[in-house]
Amino acid sequence: MEKTTVVVIGGGATGLGILRDLSMRGVKALLVEKNDLVNGASSRYHGLLHSGGRYAVKDQEAAKECIIENQIMRKIGKSCVEPCGGMFTRLDIDDPAYEELWVKGCADSGIEATPITLDEAFRLEPRLSRKHVKSAYLVPDAAVDGFRMAWQLIDSSKRYGGQLKTYTEVIGFDTVNGELRGVKVRNQFTGEEYEIGCDIAVNAAGGWAGFVGKLAGVEIGVQPDKGTLIAFNQRIVNHVVNRLHKSSDGDIFVPHGSITILGTSSMSVPDPEDTSTSRAEVESLIKIGEQTFEDLRDFRILRTFAGSRPLYIPPGGAVGRSASRGFAIVDHEQDGLKGLFTIVGGKFTTYRLMAEKMCDQICAKLGNNTPCRTADEPLVEEVSQADKDRARKFFPSYGTNLAATRLGVDRFKKVVERLEADPESRELVCECENVTRAEVEEICKDDTSFIVNDVRRRTRIGMGTCQGNFCALRAAALFAELGTEPSAKDSLARMKEFLQGRWKGIRPVLLGRTLRETEMTRSIYELSMNVTGGDAR
């Protein structure tokens, strides 16, 4: 039987942070995830690294944690954090009294909130509503790419011996006399079931923590709270733009790479798997968003997506936006199961702190006194400017930095070698997001790539303007050639699966230019290529 010291359940930011922290402290750890990494709230989110301004009035504890972790992430996550800065804007319809509370809250929480003139605000964000915006402040918000951060956490963990199994679902726990012996898992592709022996398991399954708890016979108070977001085709904003009012729906815009994300809604749902979005949700978000940006409707929407915040509900606690954004650690020894922990709640921005607290407890139990070092060491080594400059002539313009931060030092080197040796590998698989064939090939070959969507999350193919229209075919072909999974060879199925994934987010916004785009995709695949195998009659 495969054995490790700690099994971490859940490949979200929290679980990944725990895997890295344990590995750095010399504890043997393995992370299992039933899907690909960050399949839950750690990527179905704004991509906002909070300054804490959002919580400065309601929850100063959280605000203080945010600003500290924000500064740490800017330092250790240079390849996944874009330090674009943030702006809070109060509109004419917002309560000026709240502004005063907020300014004080920021000062008390150690968040630098710099008031700026409206002229300055409009210069920095030219699309802000001249009519509605009444005051503006700059704060140190930032954008963070959940996909890149996840794989960088894995790269970091692996350097210290950490292990990863994606598409591996926990189906039970092996206990003897109230003591954990192992975790039973199932391979999602082969259906193979087996056990991984361990001393400790950490339930870091986010919205799914309740289900995992049930497998062990323990009750976990977690309420999935669905938030819907909209991705726009352009960078509408240069900074994270927040409404300066009591936190509500649709009041944050984040410039996320080439796109802008607007969100979010808040709705309690029974099932964290529910990532559906509706036209009505989109409309309601735009209605709010256009108070800050009057010409918002003129911008093309790429897609919508939704994820569930795993809100921790202590017995008798509040739900929805009023629920605490704090986190809780439960040692289930109190429930008569020695060796199982649950960590639940919290926020993406403070994932590292949560992991540190969790690992302190695990290490105490294991008698390991090594201190946490996750705040001091960068997630990954940066590709040097000299290497990027040398590689620049092989990449498409505007493509070198993004490829370097996505790939990391080793893979970047390999990709550059191939670009140099084989000019044809410089061709773009994804023309919208500027992704070369060499990069796609490199990720296709990785043993953690099981479906084309896995390649997408690591390269950004299919995530730009045409949403897979032109790259689906190319990517599925490359994946069939290089993918290590036997199912990769079924390129038609992989391609359809990939396109269906893209269309899921497009269906609720099938209007205007998005509708035209999708009709073109449909024509190319269903008419020209006849991928559905329909009869011409």
Added chain:
Amino acid sequence: MSDTKAIFTGDRCLSCTSCMANCPVMAAIKDYRGPKLVGPAHGRMHFSQEDVEESLNYCSNCKSCDRACPSGVAVSTLNMLQRAEYYKNHPHLRSEDMLAHGERMANLIRKIPFGATFSNLGMSIGKALGVFSALGIAGERNMPAYAATPFKDAFSSIKQTSSAKKVVLFTGCFINDNEPQVGNAFVKVMNANGYEVLIDRRFKCCGSPLVVTGFLDEAHQHADNNVARILDWKRQGIPVVTPCTSCSLMLKEEYHELFGDDKFHEAATNVYDAFEFLEMLQEHGEFNDNFKTLNQRLLYHVPCHLKSQAIGLPAQDILEEAGAKVNLADAGCCGISGNYGFRKDKYEISMKIGAKLFERVKQHDFDKVICDCGTCRMQIHHGTDIKPVHPIEILAQAY
């Protein structure tokens, strides 16, 4: 998006690739990454790093991409805006400076007694000695010869009957400095239609050669100057008309695509291509169709910048009405694209693009080749040894 400023139209791009399939430069040289990638696609990626797209240098601004685009993206203008960004940190070549400033050169030469004659002589000697080539200008080409007297200087000696109906002729540099006979023909045609022609010496070069060589700030100054004049004429109820299709495209469309001010939209409503104006007279029943029949077979090369105006082919309509038989060359872009084909490093591409048109012209199954664009006419002449004329010169023969 309601705003037609080019940078806002990029969001309309569906990535459909029609622009790339219709780009004559891409067909001629595969190093050019193509209109879609350079304009709309890269426009989304500028946030990632300071960079330039080197192959942007290949774009000729022929605007085939804009016409192919089903979504109304001003692809070529996005390219030109990017090109201007490039020149913010890169020096201009001497050839680019020279080719962008034809008007300035001409004005300098005019200040010297017999300057035009000497300079024409100088140009042939210069060509023979390889001076142009050394400057980065295609040594194979003849530079356009200067007219002895520019049109604007000769204008006052043209006898016109005064009329309440007036138009202002925007001559453009090429007609003024090199082919004043086109201006003369225009005046004759307008007079025959009861219009008195005025000129406005305060107009400057439309800015087209400046835009394509990345002198965007200078082009903006020209635009502001010219638009102030156009609006002034508009207030007096006098339209501005030009026989040069690149000038009219600049005044009507490219100004607001590039600089995005409402005044550019407003000015555009007072600018007409010469034949567009005549066709409008026809629609209002005010056109003089008392022609001497033109018994001629004409081969019409339609300039890209006329196609881009989406006004049909008014020259064909009117010349056919006057009895001419007009066949369309239908052979794509001629390849010269203003000063593009004059650059040493673009000469070959330019000739490759024009090859299909040259072949068509060489069939010589017509009496004359006609084309509204001055540089297209030079390219056809260079590629075939057959000298085309402006359609207004033919129409003038009918009155």
